[in-house]
Amino acid sequence: xxxxxxxxxxxxxxQLFSGLSFRVAAGEVLVVTGANGTGKTTLLRTLAGLxxxxxxxxxxxxxxxxxxxxxxRRALAFAGHAPALKDELTAEENLSLLVELAGGRAGxxxxxxxxxxxxxxxxRALPARxxxxxxxxxxxLAKLRLIERRLWILDEPVTALDAAGAAxxxxxxxxxxxxxxxxxxxxxxxxxxxxxxxRALALP
Amino acid sequence: xxxxRDAPAASRGPWGAARPMLAGxxxxxxxxxxxxGGAIWPAIRWALCRDLRIALRSRAELGxxxxxxxxxxxxxxxxxxxxxxxxxxxxxxxLWVAALLASLLSLPRLFAGDFADGTLEQIVLSPHPLPAxxxxxxxxxxxxxxxxxxxxxxxxxxxxxxxxxALLVLALALLIGTPTLSLLGAIGAAxxxxxxxxGSLLALLVLPLYIPVLIFGAGSVDIWRAGLAISGNLSLLGAxxxxxxxGAPFAAAAAVRIAMD
Numbered sequence: 001x002x003x004x005x006x007x008x009x010x011x012x013x014x015q016l017f018s019g020l021s022f023r024v025a026a027g028e029v030l031v032v033t034g035a036n037g038t039g040k041t042t043l044l045r046t047l048a049g050l051x052x053x054x055x056x057x058x059x060x061x062x063x064x065x066x067x068x069x070x071x072x073r074r075a076l077a078f079a080g081h082a083p084a085l086k087d088e089l090t091a092e093e094n095l096s097l098l099v100e101l102a103g104g105r106a107g108x109x110x111x112x113x114x115x116x117x118x119x120x121x122x123x124r125a126l127p128a129r130x131x132x133x134x135x136x137x138x139x140x141l142a143k144l145r146l147i148e149r150r151l152w153i154l155d156e157p158v159t160a161l162d163a164a165g166a167a168x169x170x171x172x173x174x175x176x177x178x179x180x181x182x183x184x185x186x187x188x189x190x191x192x193x194x195x196x197x198x199r200a201l202a203l204p
Numbered sequence: 205x206x207x208x209r210d211a212p213a214a215s216r217g218p219w220g221a222a223r224p225m226l227a228g229x230x231x232x233x234x235x236x237x238x239x240x241g242g243a244i245w246p247a248i249r250w251a252l253c254r255d256l257r258i259a260l261r262s263r264a265e266l267g268x269x270x271x272x273x274x275x276x277x278x279x280x281x282x283x284x285x286x287x288x289x290x291x292x293x294x295x296x297x298x299l300w301v302a303a304l305l306a307s308l309l310s311l312p313r314l315f316a317g318d319f320a321d322g323t324l325e326q327i328v329l330s331p332h333p334l335p336a337x338x339x340x341x342x343x344x345x346x347x348x349x350x351x352x353x354x355x356x357x358x359x360x361x362x363x364x365x366x367x368x369x370a371l372l373v374l375a376l377a378l379l380i381g382t383p384t385l386s387l388l389g390a391i392g393a394a395x396x397x398x399x400x401x402x403g404s405l406l407a408l409l410v411l412p413l414y415i416p417v418l419i420f421g422a423g424s425v426d427i428w429r430a431g432l433a434i435s436g437n438l439s440l441l442g443a444x445x446x447x448x449x450x451g452a453p454f455a456a457a458a459a460v461r462i463a464m465d
Contacts, residue, residue: 048329051465068461074331082322086254088261097254103331 001026001182002047002151007056009042016042017203018055024199029173029183031191034203040186041081041155043203047184048078048153060151077102077149079157083136087129091120094128095139095146102147114142118168133160141168144176151182158189166192247332251340252347259348265313270352273306277360288365295364296374296425303353303378304414307385310349311410312403314341314393315460324397328464338460339453342390350382366425373428380441381421387445387452388413394459417444 001024008018016039024030032040046053049067058065065072085094092111099106106114115124118138128136137160144152152173158166170192173183177197185191191198259266280298281291318324327337357378358371366374392410396402424437 045464050325050328068328068334070331073329076329078325078329080322080325082320082325084322084326086258086317086321086323088258093257097250098326100250101326101330101332 001061002030002184003059003062004047005057005059007043007046007053007058009039009046009051010054011039011042020056020201022199022201024182024184026180026182027177028197028199029177029185029191029193030199030201032184032186032201032203033188034186038203040203044078044153044155044184044186045080048076049073050078072151074103075150077144077147077152079140079144079152079154081155083140085128085131085136085139088127090125090127091115091131091135091139092124095142098139098143099146102143102149104147106146110146114145115139117145118142119164134162134165137161138165138168141165141172144172149181152176152184154183154185154187156187157185158187158191244333244336247330247336248340248343250332251337252344255341255344256347259344266348266352269306269310269349270356272309273302273353274356274360276302276305278363281363291364292366292429293426295361295366296370297422298364299357299361299374300378300381300418300422303350303357303382304385304411304418306353307349307382307389307414308407308410310345311389311393311406312396314345314390315397315463316393316402319397319463324460325464328461334457334460335453338390338394338457342386342453342456345390346383346386350386354378354382370425370429373434374425377421377424377434377438377441380438380445381417384417384441384445384448385414387448388417390456391452391459394456394463397460397463417441420444 003023005021006018007020009016020043022030032043034040042051045051047058049058049065049069049072052067060069060072060075063071084098086097089097092115095115096106096108096111099111112121112124115121118141120135120138120142123131123135128139131139137157154173157169161169166189173185173191174193174197176183177193277299280294284290284294315324318327328334330337354375357375361371361374389406389410392406392413395409396406399405420437420440424434424441427437428434
């Protein structure tokens, strides 16, 4: 499914990583680990097509993907550091805007059901400004539930989540993988997934 | 945990061929489709509605910009002589320069907010065509900052003793010219994303591009008052607007993608 060959990236004049090759098959999650500043976020952004690698290539379903390739954009759900929420809008408005932006169509009922599932049902009418970091993350989880994507790229998905939130995330990823999805996650905390589904990649 | 699975994900374009027809959307209204297979109108509508809604929730900021415009225009008669003839001569120019500055003042917010909170990442990774999303944002920017300037201009022009017909010509020229300001400004706003001195660099980048609009816009009132036909000036403003409409969303979209790196 997702394949990288000889990937290299640099930030300024420092080489972050080079010669990185891996393959993630359907139903597998690639867990990227490494100390701060080793290029986890850069690798994830490169895989998502936000930046071009300085060397190497990325293939999705065997096809070469250049940055912003439409095919990859239709297959991808990217959850970066920032949760992409507008402070002025309510949780419900934020979620439905994010789903629509991803090309999905969610009615009011399914939006509310998704917010209920991440325990934000009673806070759906609050502006995102007053939500905690963990609650903001949970809106991102609700979005993953609502949009249909084969490839999930998650940057530090466990950050700011409490135990219940982390369990929600693990459950979500497990269902995604069981459905033949692919995931890449950069994380320091364990994801709580079965070993056989996980492939590890440690950045030097 | 249940997940809706209505169609295989791989074959499902965002608004692609498999999209069901909506009520009232027949063969008479074909959906415009770009080369990437995404429909343009839903993308424009998404960005337009979203930015308008956010603008409505932060009305105070819009009010400040409009007040800035009003004050700048009002300062000139106070600072110069209250001589009728002089005011009439410089009025259109002052109103145009103030419109330029008001547009410039609001431009950094066009993309910077979305850039800071991660929305811009989601926008460039969306299956919707990026120029259409950017175009919708520009349209919302004009509706919230350019249109109020146009509507206020006749009232503010009274301070310069401009006759009613000249005020109408002024408003008409601003109506055609200010969208061009938003469109050109969006390119500059996207190019200066993430830069430390972004605001001042934006002014240096964009103001020279505004000059032709300024010349033909402010000039149209003088020509009208001299009793000549203004169709030439307005046509040039219109031509500039058309060029900007066709080109600016693509240029701004390309600049937004560069800013992601």
